[in-house]
Amino acid sequence: MHIEKNVFDNIFNTVFNIPGKTKDTYKSRDELIKYCRRPQFAQNLVTSKYPDVPFVLNKSQKKDVLEWVKKLRFLDGYASNLGRCVDANKLKMFGMKSHDCHVFMQTLLPIALREFLPNRIWEPLTEISLFFKQLTSSSLTDEELRNLDEQIPVILCNLEKIFPPSFFDSMEHLPVHLAYEARIAGPVHYRWMYPPERYLRKIKHKIMNKAQVEGSISIGYIMDEAAKFASFYFKEGDPTLPLKEKRNEVYLDDIVDDDMFEIFKPPGKAIGAEGKRYLADNEYTAAHLYILMNCPKVQPFIHVFVHNCANKISNHYIRTIARGPLREVRTYNGYYVNGFKFHCESYGSYRATDNTGVCIKGSVYNETESDYYGTLVEVIELEFEALPVKRTVLFKCEWFDPTPHIDIVVHPRYKLVDVHDKKRFNKYKPFVLAVQASQVYYCEYPGRTGPRKDWKAVCKIKARAQIDIPASQSTDVIEPAFQNDENDVIIEAVVGDEDVLLEMSNMARSQALDFDPTIDNPTLKEANI
Numbered sequence: 001m002h003i004e005k006n007v008f009d010n011i012f013n014t015v016f017n018i019p020g021k022t023k024d025t026y027k028s029r030d031e032l033i034k035y036c037r038r039p040q041f042a043q044n045l046v047t048s049k050y051p052d053v054p055f056v057l058n059k060s061q062k063k064d065v066l067e068w069v070k071k072l073r074f075l076d077g078y079a080s081n082l083g084r085c086v087d088a089n090k091l092k093m094f095g096m097k098s099h100d101c102h103v104f105m106q107t108l109l110p111i112a113l114r115e116f117l118p119n120r121i122w123e124p125l126t127e128i129s130l131f132f133k134q135l136t137s138s139s140l141t142d143e144e145l146r147n148l149d150e151q152i153p154v155i156l157c158n159l160e161k162i163f164p165p166s167f168f169d170s171m172e173h174l175p176v177h178l179a180y181e182a183r184i185a186g187p188v189h190y191r192w193m194y195p196p197e198r199y200l201r202k203i204k205h206k207i208m209n210k211a212q213v214e215g216s217i218s219i220g221y222i223m224d225e226a227a228k229f230a231s232f233y234f235k236e237g238d239p240t241l242p243l244k245e246k247r248n249e250v251y252l253d254d255i256v257d258d259d260m261f262e263i264f265k266p267p268g269k270a271i272g273a274e275g276k277r278y279l280a281d282n283e284y285t286a287a288h289l290y291i292l293m294n295c296p297k298v299q300p301f302i303h304v305f306v307h308n309c310a311n312k313i314s315n316h317y318i319r320t321i322a323r324g325p326l327r328e329v330r331t332y333n334g335y336y337v338n339g340f341k342f343h344c345e346s347y348g349s350y351r352a353t354d355n356t357g358v359c360i361k362g363s364v365y366n367e368t369e370s371d372y373y374g375t376l377v378e379v380i381e382l383e384f385e386a387l388p389v390k391r392t393v394l395f396k397c398e399w400f401d402p403t404p405h406i407d408i409v410v411h412p413r414y415k416l417v418d419v420h421d422k423k424r425f426n427k428y429k430p431f432v433l434a435v436q437a438s439q440v441y442y443c444e445y446p447g448r449t450g451p452r453k454d455w456k457a458v459c460k461i462k463a464r465a466q467i468d469i470p471a472s473q474s475t476d477v478i479e480p481a482f483q484n485d486e487n488d489v490i491i492e493a494v495v496g497d498e499d500v501l502l503e504m505s506n507m508a509r510s511q512a513l514d515f516d517p518t519i520d521n522p523t524l525k526e527a528n529i
Helices: 002-015 026-035 059-070 098-113 119-135 142-160 175-185 194-204 213-231 281-293 296-307 316-323 506-514 522-528
Strands: 268-271 275-278 328-332 334-337 340-343 357-361 371-384 390-399 408-410 417-420 431-433 438-444 455-460 488-495 498-505
Touching: 002 098, 002 119, 002 175, 059 098, 098 119, 098 194, 119 142, 119 175, 142 175, 194 213, 281 296, 281 316, 281 371, 281 390, 281 431, 296 316, 316 371, 316 390, 334 390, 340 371, 340 438, 357 455, 371 417
Parallel strands: none
Antiparallel strands: 268 334, 275 328, 328 371, 334 340, 357 371, 357 438, 371 390, 390 431, 408 417, 417 455, 438 455, 488 498
């Protein structure tokens, strides 16, 4: 944790040329000439001045970056207000905590310097930023850590080609050991100082008497231990200690009806007051069609209807969803879902934080090029007729133009995503299911006068409670937001005395038909012989 902060401080102070903290001094210039053979940075004997170096920003560039930092709006709980750390007079930042440096180092540093530094300097800085971002991930694999272990010496060597020798103190060399340390000891968020510092904040809230600080903390801790011990005597915990929900988490009651479709089960919790309105004709058609095409239970019946229009369907939920929702809908200002907190654009425009960014995955998914990025316009709750009550929540969004390499550009090496702020999706497909949405936020580039003045950088966010499960252990199938091009094939299989319907894609079906069970099973092979 402190290694990351110290590395960031050295980079930031040197790039901003902050007096007393920068590594670009007159002694370091002499070292550049003596040890690094860079005579172009030698002192001018006539004027007694040193020439500018390419890794230091000029005065106007510093102002642009600091003004950009002051206007940043993050998600709720993502970072503190970095605008309070800006000193516009001295052109520096002060009072940044460890977590502030963590966010700036891993997310903002490549965006802040991309417009102002040459690529040969920006790329190593971006690589060291992504190194810490991957290292501090909540889920790590041995292969990823081995790659990081191989990459970090190369990254430091590239930095040595840029900065003077005085830049590299002990802190700049310690990252060489971090990847191997993570392979031995596991993810860093269990070992670095973030959990102890959060816990220190918790026990500081127990101080009731500032004249007796240690005693207040001890008594508060003992009371918590006693309450926790007493709660074990209650069947469902201590009733005097209500269950405290974590940030953006929603605890919902179980649905009694096991036959109810997943699309009708509440995925989250609404925010703000409820409003009501009627859907327009184009909204009603788009919403109804999207629900039909994104409900897995409906897909087999669509195939039945296509092949036999006279087929009568007796399933109550299928008949209800086919008739369509009611025209009158409920609207909300925001929604908690998937561990995220979403705000509508009109509701969040006057807030200090920004929770309006939405991202979903397309049907033909290829890395990041089929992601759809947009902003949340409205949260709509649709209701269907007849009992039991059946509701589903849709997000009405305004999408950026998803044309790859033109209006959505992905950096080939670092996978940084940029979207064109002035272009919009030319098709009317505004709705997505709330459960399909993940959250992003958009950063403008500082300066807004260069080639990226109409572009925004996309910063993807992971929910705090989300745990990455390896593919071999995952049992849930994540449905894409749009329909697949492949047709599902329904195959009847007999297991014992029960008939089982298996849904397989064309690719899986071809693999199953080509599979020979006797190849890897000698017992079956001998039996066939």
